[in-house]
Amino acid sequence: MTLIESTPAHAGASWQRDSALIAGVWQRCAQTSPVFDPATLAQVGTSGSATAADVDAAVAGARAALPGWSQTAPAERADLLDALVEQLRERRDELVDAIVAEVGAPIAVAREVHVDLAITIMADFAELARTFTWRTQLGNSTLLRRAAGVVGAITPWNYPLYQLVAKAGAALAAGCPIVVKPAELTPLSTYLFADATVAAGLPAGVFSLVPGPGRVIGSALTEHPGVDVISFTGSTGVGKTIATVAAQNIKRACLELGGKSASVVLDDADLAEAIPASVAAGLLNSGQTCSAWSRLLVPRARYEDALTLAADAVAALKLGDPRDEDTDLGPVVSADQKNSIVTMIDEAVARGARVVCGGSQTPEGLETGHYVAPTILADLPADDPAVLEEIFGPVIVVLPHDGDDDAVALANHSEYGLAGAVWSGDTDRAIAVASRLDTGQVDVNGGEFNPRAPFGGWKSSGLGRELGPVGLEEFTEITSIQL
Numbered sequence: 224m225t226l227i228e229s230t231p232a233h234a235g236a237s238w239q240r241d242s243a244l245i246a247g248v249w250q251r252c253a254q255t256s257p258v259f260d261p262a263t264l265a266q267v268g269t270s271g272s273a274t275a276a277d278v279d280a281a282v283a284g285a286r287a288a289l290p291g292w293s294q295t296a297p298a299e300r301a302d303l304l305d306a307l308v309e310q311l312r313e314r315r316d317e318l319v320d321a322i323v324a325e326v327g328a329p330i331a332v333a334r335e336v337h338v339d340l341a342i343t344i345m346a347d348f349a350e351l352a353r354t355f356t357w358r359t360q361l362g363n364s365t366l367l368r369r370a371a372g373v374v375g376a377i378t379p380w381n382y383p384l385y386q387l388v389a390k391a392g393a394a395l396a397a398g399c400p401i402v403v404k405p406a407e408l409t410p411l412s413t414y415l416f417a418d419a420t421v422a423a424g425l426p427a428g429v430f431s432l433v434p435g436p437g438r439v440i441g442s443a444l445t446e447h448p449g450v451d452v453i454s455f456t457g458s459t460g461v462g463k464t465i466a467t468v469a470a471q472n473i474k475r476a477c478l479e480l481g482g483k484s485a486s487v488v489l490d491d492a493d494l495a496e497a498i499p500a501s502v503a504a505g506l507l508n509s510g511q512t513c514s515a516w517s518r519l520l521v522p523r524a525r526y527e528d529a530l531t532l533a534a535d536a537v538a539a540l541k542l543g544d545p546r547d548e549d550t551d552l553g554p555v556v557s558a559d560q561k562n563s564i565v566t567m568i569d570e571a572v573a574r575g576a577r578v579v580c581g582g583s584q585t586p587e588g589l590e591t592g593h594y595v596a597p598t599i600l601a602d603l604p605a606d607d608p609a610v611l612e613e614i615f616g617p618v619i620v621v622l623p624h625d626g627d628d629d630a631v632a633l634a635n636h637s638e639y640g641l642a643g644a645v646w647s648g649d650t651d652r653a654i655a656v657a658s659r660l661d662t663g664q665v666d667v668n669g670g671e672f673n674p675r676a677p678f679g680g681w682k683s684s685g686l687g688r689e690l691g692p693v694g695l696e697e698f699t700e701i702t703s704i705q706l
Contacts, residue, residue: 277433313419318412326380326556327553327592329551388416393694395430555593564618568582580597603620663681
């Protein structure tokens with residue numbers, strides 16, 4: 224296979240950046256960092272690398288903007304968010320190209336999941352700003368939902384635009400100025416979003432962008448006394464550190480962390496439907512999805528049948544050039560990520576895992592780029608590290624279960640609880656099992672993703688929720704007025 228190595232038509236000055244957006248003004252950073260394409264390994268852009276002093280300036284600008292923005296009528300905020308949505312729509316093609324270039328997501332996935340869904344969510348928050356219940360009556364008390372203050376947001380590399388919108392859309396709708404630090408690997412789409420905020424006419428300081436390394440910018444945002452809420456998506460380890468610092472400063476932390484979600488297939492399910500759908504969900508975005516169904520629990524009596532169907536589902540997926548419309552899976556984001564994934568595969572095999580398909584060898588013809596073969600592992604005990612730990616790559620572990628109770632116990636046998644699925648020929652039975660899973664979201668028989676439903680986790684998968692009215696509430700505080 225020959226990968227496309229040409230520069231996308233939209234790549235230009237907008238991908239060669241050296242600044243931070245602070246108080247409505249682009250300010251040049253003293254240093255920059257390169258952005259590489261995971262498929263071609265070519266440099267496709269640059270990003271500014273801000274400092275702790277830049278964070279101070281951005282937070283000061285946000286605090287200056289807070290009184291005016293938080294007291295702006297919700298309908299006026301909604302109008303500005305509508306304008307932002309229109310600016311994002313105008314930049315749609317460039318956003319798609321940027322996601323392909325910086326994440327390595329296949330163009331069809333970048334278009335539908337990364338960009339179009341993000342724009343839908345942004346439009347949803349504009350509507351919520353108009354319709355959200357800001358004032359309720361409880362006996363002789365009036366409960367006011369008010370902006371919680373300045374938000375510091377730290378976004379991940381796997382869904383850089385989607386996760387940005389989930390945080391920024393809610394914060395801005397709630398009346399909170401927001402200071403954003405994007406992942407170093409994938410800052411390009413965040414720059415384009417920042418351009419859109421300026422073009423939409425958002426007041427200075429309401430949205431600020433401070434790119435740079437997490438150890439500098441992330442730490443400065445988390446520790447800053449002028450930040451009232453810290454919203455982070457990333458690893459559980461980093462999330463624990465952020466939660467500790469936030470607690471020391473009596474600061475709210477909204478944390479969307481790791482996952483090891485289970486797709487539970489019951490004995491009356493249609494395996495021909497459940498297995499391919501579970502594999503597709505588990506491998507979406509090359510498995511670099513916190514809510515990926517990376518554990519597949521199937522009836523013991525149909526274990527081998529399920530493994531055959533899983534291998535067939537993988538074989539039907541096209542791995543390769545992310546700029547090809549027919550590609551289903553692209554590379555993983557970096558050499559470090561690839562090394563981590565293949566090491567975990569090799570270690571699992573050394574412990575006795577059966578490789579049903581895939582494995583740690585680089586796929587033939589894809590030696591350039593950070594490609595990992597989609598892999599199905601079997602015959603591992605429930606306590607194996609590959610079963611319990613987040614691999615964050617295109618790897619699914621299949622486990623047999625002995626009925627509903629055993630399936631629930633296996634699904635809940637995890638420190639994580641972010642998402643999951645249940646498949647059954649009996650919807651009521653499926654819902655009964657779903658209601659016993661200790662996780663934030665459960666799809667029943669392929670239920671459609673609802674961008675207004677709260678998203679977030681139990682246990683080590685995090686604190687708080689994103690999306691919809693519940694996600695907006697995360698950025699509000701309550702004042703109760705008694706009469």
